[in-house]
Each structure stands twice: as structure tokens, then as C-alpha cells.
Amino acid sequence: MEKKFITNHDFQTLIISILISYVGDTLFDLFIVWKVTFESDSIMNAAYMIGGSLAFRGILALVVGIMIDRFDKKKLMIAANSVSGVIIFLFWCFYGFAIQHISLCIFFILLNDICNTVFASAYTTYAAERFEKTIFIKFQSTVTMFARTIYIVGSAVTGWMITWFSGSGMFLIDTASFFTCAFLISRLCDPDRHAERSSNSKALMISFIKDIKISYRSIFQSSLIRSMVIIMFLLNLAYGFVPNILPIMFSVQSESSITLGLIKSMMAVGEIIGLIIVNQFGHYVSRLFKLAMLVCGACMLCIPISSLFLVGFIFLIYGMFDSLTQPLFSYVITTIDADNRGKILGGIDTLILMSPSIGIAIGTHFLTMSDTNGFLYLSGIFFTALLFLLLNKNLNHIRLMENADRK
Secondary structure (H helix, E strand, C coil): HHHHHHHHHHHHHHHHHHHHHHHHHHHHHHHHHHHHHHHCCCCHHHHHHHHHHHHHHHHHHHHHHHHHHHCCHHHHHHHHHHHHHHHHHHHHCCCCHHCCCCCHHHHHHHHHHHHHHHHHHHHHHHHHHHHHHHHHHHHHHHHHHHHHHHHHHHHHHHHHHHHHCCHHHHHHHHHHHHHHHHHHHHHCCCCCCCCCCCCCCCHHHHHHHHHHHHHHHHHHHHHHHHHHHHHHHHHHHHHCCCCEEEEEEHHHHHCHHHHHHHHHHHHHHHHHHHHHHHHHCCCCHHHHHHHHHHHHHHHHHHHHHHHHHHHHHHHHHHHHHHHHHHHHHHHHHHCCCHHHHHHHHHHHHHHHHHHHHHHHHHHHHHHHHCHHHHHHHHHHHHHHHHHHHHHHCCCCCCCCCCHHHCC
């Protein structure tokens, strides 16, 4: 009965609450970035907001990854979404003033990032503890599939909503989504077991420092993990810029928020197509990565000489081949010590999430000089990553056994 109850109640309730939260995040991110950039007529403001958000999430990743097991996951999820609702409501109250002061916008965005990071870690660990292994795998795949669908539809719909809805209407929908999510999570069953917590603050700090040491010692001692971190740091110079800044740039140039939603939707559709390819040919780990770098670099060279109609198609191709990099990163993750995987992944995230902010700053600087310089910079990142892989003995010839991969 307990297994059936979890499957029918907790499984469905948790998925619905997560997807509602995704709806709120999609609306909030696209609406705020578009409004601030369009009204200030400065692409740099988008760079400041997105770059600051990505860097902050990188700093949070390790801390949240280590500390999440010390607290009740259900209470953390409720608190994270409730606080997000309050943050969006306060943003709504100060919207007229904040839209003229980029630093206040960044402040509200960073506060919301804390809640998002805590919620994501909490629901993942809650599900892993609460569901059987097969149910958890189904949970992860279901969330991913619906999340990408929400992003595709949400990106397109948000473009229309920005045009026809008032700012108050957008904030109201966004605020309601987070409080609805918190209410649904409150209906979940409480875990049977709670993590033991130490009341000794000194012991907690010693344990925290020990976990950090374990994380970074493992990263720097493994040549395979070290190579992945280097190549991910390099690629994130583009990964922060391409999906976040380029759609904003084209939408501002066309003076239409619909362009923003269209480009983001095309990339997301391409990603889904790419994931289908990965399911069939994912065992060709290194070959897929090399092909992805070659095509993504070529896409960046083609964009400045293409019409706006073709730009949308190029972003679809970019999203499709960008997804082909997933097997390499997944392969490296499977080689990490299972007992310390959470800590190590948190450390990796902290290192590589510093890169997007740097890439956004450099890329925006080049684009303000000329479009040609900006896209040469982006294509250079992908071609450099391809060269790095070709010269790296740890990453260049990875191929899994096909039969084992499909078990």
C-alpha cells in the first residue's frame, strides 16, 4: 500500500508542484530580462543580471550541495517556494523604481536564485529518499521531459504575454505559481526517516570544511575529472552567452518580445531532437562531442550573415547539436566515487559556473564593438574546445559498449 500510495500521490503531486514552479521561473526570467533591456535600451543590463545570477548560483552550488542533507527536505521545499512568492510580490511592489535601478533588479533576482537552488536540490534528494530506484528514474525522466515542454511553450507564450499583458498581470501569475507550489508540497507525506543533525555549530563547520577538501582533492587528483572541468569552463564561456544574451539582442533589434520567445523555443526544440539522437547513438561519446563542437562553431559563423528567419532555424540546429555533448559529461559523472558524488559535483558546479559570467562580459563587449567580432569570439570557443578534446588522451576516444549502454 505504501508503494502504491507513493506512486499515485507523492509522485504525481511532486511532479505537478515542480512544473508549476518551472512555469513561474520561466515567466519571471524572460519578463524581467526583456523589460529591463528594452526600457533601458542597453544589452549590458541583461549581461549584468544574467551574469550575476549565474555566478551567484555557482557560489551557492557547493554550499547547498553539502548542507541540503542536514535539513528536512519537505520543509525546505515549502520554505523555498513561499519565500520566492514573497520575493516576487515585493518585486511587484517596487517594480516602477526597480526597473530604473539595475542593482535593485539584480538584488531581487539573486534572492530568488537562492530559493531556486535550494528547491532544486531539496526535491531531488527528497525523491531519491522517498521513491524506489525504478520510480525515481521515472520521476527524473518525467520531470525533464515536461520541463523542456514547459520551456518551449512558456518561452513562446511569454513573448506574447509581454506584448499584451500588463506588468501587474505577469507578477500576479508568477506570485500565485510559487504559493500554489508550496501548498501542493505541503500535501506530501513526511519522510519516514530524517537526517541526523548536529546542534554543535563547531562540529558543523568542521564537517563542512572537510567536505570541501574532499570535493576539490578528488577533482584535482583525477585527470579525467580535471580535463572535464577545463573543457566545461571553456564551453561555459559560450553557454552562458548564447542562450541568454543572443535572443535578447535579436529581440531588441527587432523591437519585439515575440522574437525572444521564438528563438528560445527553437533552441529548446533542437535540444529535444538532440536528446532523441543521444538515446540512439549515445555510446559514441567522443564522436558526438566532436561533431557538436564543429557544428556549433559553424552555427556561430553563419548567424551574422543570415536573415532573421534563418537565425531561428540556426538556433534550432545549435540546440540540437549542443545536446550531443551530454554523453561525455554523463560518462565522466559515472566515474566519480558514489560516496562523495554530491560533494564533488557541487565543487565542479562551483568551478564551472564562474565561467558563464566571464563569457557574458567578454561576449557583450565584443558585440558592442561589432557583430562580427562577437560571433568570431563564440565560434572560437567551440573550435578551441574541439582542439582540446582532440589533443586530450582522456577524452578523445571514449566509446561505450552498445549493448551495455542500452540495458
